[in-house]
Amino acid sequence: MSDTAVSPDAPAAKVTLWTPFAYSVFRAIWIAGMVSNVGTWMQNVAGVWLVTMLTSSALLVALMQTATSLPSFLLSMPAGAMADLIDRRKLLLLTQGFMAVVATGLGALTLMNGISAYGVLGFTFLLGMGAALNAPIWQAVATELVPRPVLPSAITLNGVSNNIARAIGPAIGGAIIAYYSAGWVFILNGISFLGTWAVVYFWKRKPTVTSGPAENFIGALRAGMRYVQYSPAIYGVLVRTFAFAFGAAAMWGLVSVVVARKLHLSSGHYGVMLSWLGAGAITGALLMGRAGSRLTFNQRVLLGVLVFVGTNTALALVTQIYILYAVMFISGIAWLMVMTSFSTTVQLSVPRWVQARVISVYMLVFQAGLSVGSLVWGELADHLSLEIALLAAAGWMLASTLLALPFPMKSAEGLDLAPAEHWPDPTTKGPIDPDDGPVLVMVEYRIDPTDWAAFQAAAEKLKRLRLRDGALRAGVFSDVAQPTRITEFFYVATWGEHERQHHRFTREDQVVEARVRQFHRGPEEPRVTHFLSFPNTSNVEMATPIATLESQR
Structure with missing residues (x-):
């Protein structure tokens, strides 16, 4: 299967929901992914129902969600770093193969009646590990x-x-469980992973061309965390994501308990409940085209959160299964609306060099919300009552709507995140090892006193970009003898990391830099000077004189 030559910024005359299917590789991977997703949801139902039958503890049942989500909390960041550093196709082959082996092993043990509730939790945790390593790669591949x-x-x-x-x-x-055994569900899930493995194997992915020195694993992890820390738009999405996932975990973790213990119904009804949820999500996707033009991201998330207030309340108080089917259908619409709003904002807000790492942080926060929420609501259900746990989750969701005030979500579709590549490499007196450092960069401006306040505000935004892209420290100083002479500085660990800064700066960032430079009143461009630690050492700070390298970018 040959790769599709896709320009990341290629214009589309008229984009509809079905436009991505025009790209053959996306279409093939989407179909394979859907088959695998069917197997995964069969597995989820079989695993949760099997634990429900093997134990009387609501906590153990709720911990199935934790077993699925906790690996993402532990492995999402390493997975994101690997997805930005290593061939994503090879990583997908590894994760899909691993999950196929685990699912098949669980199926074999179940068919031999050799599994316990704790054993199901253990195998679910292993599958969660595979999914945690797979998910950031799978999402980043779409770009x-x-x-x-x-x-x-x-x-x-x-x-x-x-x-x-x-x-x-x-x-x-649910049908396979009712007529045969949960073990056959696990076996079929293993086969579905092998199908996806085959499609990825025949995908002829083009190798990624990187600019600047290669990053190491630890450095890549730090760069991803630093990018999130100094990106307010991403940080806001993460706060909203955790709050939503924490409250929504009550539904995911306790719906099987509602069906089995409160309504005294069979696994078939539990499967139908989740089917209505999925049908609602599909309907939500078909409605997203119209809703997307009428509702902002903030409004979509707020509406979805309010729907889940009603969902948790209905699961606590309603005893008619057919009413709950309708509730789950509406909840599915809300779930898709909220999750696509979060995911789209994250993926459109970051450049490609750090995309998988930021996606992994987003998924980590989401799964952490589900894991902690499942544990909290499960404990409440065990020690107080199922109804109190669900009503408490509804109260949490209602209170979380207030987060829209300090953390509003904004559209990122118009951002230009292509590398600016407008800084020429500095002129140096001889070669410099990428591991040499630290490096100090100083940019000298002449600023009229009447512009100081406006310059400071603009420089503060540029400072955040310097820190986001690799600087350890950054700031602005004025010359006490010549107050109009103002110097911006930023301090970087190594020469190689500063070279990577050159390639990380985007066209969107260039606008911020231009706002700072418009206050410069000197006859020439702002003077840029690079300082390297003396003597040249491998990333060791020394209290010694500093050697100077001067250049004009």
Whole structure:
């Protein structure tokens, strides 16, 4: 299967929900992913129901969600760093193969009646590890298969894939459990992973061309965390994501308990409940085109959170299964609307060099919310009551709507995150090892006193970009003898990291830099000077004189 030559910023005349299917590799991987998602949802139903039958503890049942989510909390960041550093195709082959082996092993033990509730939790945790390593890579791959204007539709279609599987998988899984055994569900899930492995194997991915010195694993992890720390838009999405996942975990973790213990119904009804949820999500995807033009991201998330207030309340108080089917259908619409809003904002807000790492942080926060929420609501259900736990979750969701005030979500579709590449390499007296450092960069401006306040505000935004892209420290100083002479500085660990800064600066960042430079009143361009620690050492700070390297960018 040959790769599709896709320009990340190629314009699309008219983008619809179905536009990504015009790209053959995306279409093949989407179909394979949907089949695998069906197997995963069959597995989820079988695993949760099997634990429900093997134990009387609501906590152990709720911990199935934790077993699925906790690996993402532990492994998302390393997975994101690997996805930005290593061939993503090879990583996908590894993760898909691992999950196929684990699912098949669980199926074999179940068919031999050799599994306990704790054993199911253990195998679920292993599958969660595979999923945690796989998820950032899988999401980041979408940016390689379709142009940037088509990416929101591709993200929505990936959500549709998962929710078609949610609508079909639980029903199939419930039927197989009822007529055969949960073990056969696990075996079929293993086969579905092998199908995805085969499609990825025949994908002829183009090798990624990187600019600047290569990053090491630890440095890549730090760069990803630093990018999130100094990106207010991303930070706000993460806060909102955790709050939503924490409250929504009550539904995911306790719905099987509602069906089995409160309503005294069978696994078939549990599967149908999840199928209605998936059907609602599919419907939500079809409605997203119209809603997208009428509702902002903030409004979509707020509406979805309010729906989940009603979802948790209904699960606590309603005893008619058919009413709960309708509730789950509406909840599915809200779930897709919220999750695509979060995911689209994250993926469109970051440049490609750090994309998988930021996605991994987003997924870590989301899974942490689900894991902690499942534990908290499960404990409340065990020690107080199921109804109190669900009503408490509804109260949390209602209170979380206030987060829209300090952390509003903004559209990122118009951002130009292509590398600016407008800084020429500094002129140096001989070669410099990329590991030499630290490095101090100083940019000298002449600023009229009447512009100081405006310059300071603009320079503060530029400082955040310097820190985001690799600086350990940054700031602005004025000359006490010549107050109009103002110097911006930023301090970087190594020469190689500063070279990477050159390639990380985007066209969107260039606008911020231009706002700072417009206050410069000197006859020439601002003077840029580079200082390297003396003598040249491998990333060791020394209280010794500093050697100077001067250049004009």
